[in-house]
Amino acid sequence: MAKVPAAYRATQGSILDVDRDFYRRLADPADRISVERLTVPIREGLAWEVPAGHVVRLSTLGGPQVGDFNLWHRHNPRERFWASRTRQLQRAHVSTFDRLWSTLPYLRPMATIIEDTLGEYGEDGDGGRVHDLLGTRCDPYVNKLLTGEDFDHHCHSNLVRAVAPFGLTEFDVHDVLNVFQCTGLNDDDQYFMKACPAREGDHIEFFAEIDLLCALSCCPGGDISVDLWGPDARDPLETCHPIGVEVFRPAPALLAGWESPEYAPYRGGHGMQAPSIDWTAEKQRRFES
Template sequence: MKSTPPLTQIPADADARKAVGPVICYPVDSLPRVDIAAYRQVRDHLDLVDTVIAAPRDAVTWHVPAGHFFRIICSEGPQVGDLNLFNARDLSERFYSGKTRALNGTHLGVGDQLFSTFPAMRPMATITHDALDWYGFDEFGGAVHDVIGTRCDPYTHNLLSNGGQYHHCCHSNLTRAFAEASGKSLEEAEPFIHDVLNVFMCTGFTRDTGQYFMKASPVRPGDYLEFFAEIDLLGALSACPGGDCGTEHSSDNIACYPLVVEIYKPASLPVGWVAPRVNGYDRSHGA
């Protein structure tokens, strides 16, 4: 909301209305939580089974079987990435950033789970390690790994640049990579690309105008974000053309670096782990 004078007369009880306390929309006390200690215990014995690289201003895909780990690694310089996840067996089931945000908060960390779209709506992956967990929230309200931004895209770029054509926005990068992985045409693939987890990106909302902001990512070479695959996954990651997102999006002017994805097989599964079933709602919708 922009900070502009109101057009309506301020009511006499305005302060009282504003003073009403908030109510959490989704109380999550009953939400099943993973035993993160059990997940982390099996990290001591991991075998590297595959490595893929998202080149600067481009995207890459990979498969992760359920019960495996994957890491997104900052390899050469500060770089953010846009992550899409799909059920490898049913591509219509994909990451649902909005519901993940509602259940976990605006920024994700260790123990948080990434939920899928309706009607399956179940955990797809669990964050098991975060080299940036020290960052927390800064004085501007910024934090890392957000699920509030969408993804940089050529349509918004076109709108804001008076008709500019830029083809290496994360939306386009992910579309090309997903099309190649799925065998779909670009036109068929594009509707599958969805709002992302902004890996390593440092973001928040300004307190005065409520505008989404980004700032230079604190990530450094060697830092990584690690996930446990709850179901068989197809992952897609774009190395954002914004680089560390400290200045601008959708540009060839910014220093960009590759991101490395490593897939690991554990020697054993977490104690008590069971692959999540699809959501139990009967889908009758009251009819």
């Protein structure tokens, strides 16, 4: 079967045409220092800041574990990660040199993946791939519909609690990047999840293109090897492990010439034109009334 080309393709020199040598250098552990280490406990969430020009690593601690990842511009949370556009501009399962894009009207890279120890996983025999943008976070609303039960530690709830100290609310939590999660579409075009293939110490690293607020939930489904819903569902607590977070500051020389990306250059009015007002006549009218 002929391979159908992607709809969104990079042209030389476009913002999709990344400087791979630059990002490879940033992944060198010898040219950075660690500035923060955190741990996301099982079935909990955590939020933290990453300054532009820094690297954040997410790593599996103790065993395989899926995490649900959100990002915002630290100084303007209306600019946040846009999973569906990232899926179109990059791929449905991201890896090294893919970028995480922000929402309209900003539309710029928020972060670029610079290392992924699961990058060689590729596609398995069931069509599964890792670091998923096909699905989104588990949430208590769907769970209540499926099971009739309340559970307050779904990824959505974990993220809500994590960002509350930063002044954000449930309305700010958005579709996620499912790190370390293996997913695909079955023959009926339905979303499936498989057991996480990560092992202790596997990691994925992101270079912060702008000042970021990040939040991560340690999924209550653990490594997703146990059914969460349906006739065979049971509590997968024994499959849950924490996720490590580490922030690095690269050597300044590595960032020479780099700048945070600008907003998308479109400055049109969407075909609308503001009405023209004669302000002299308007002021006279108001004065006389």
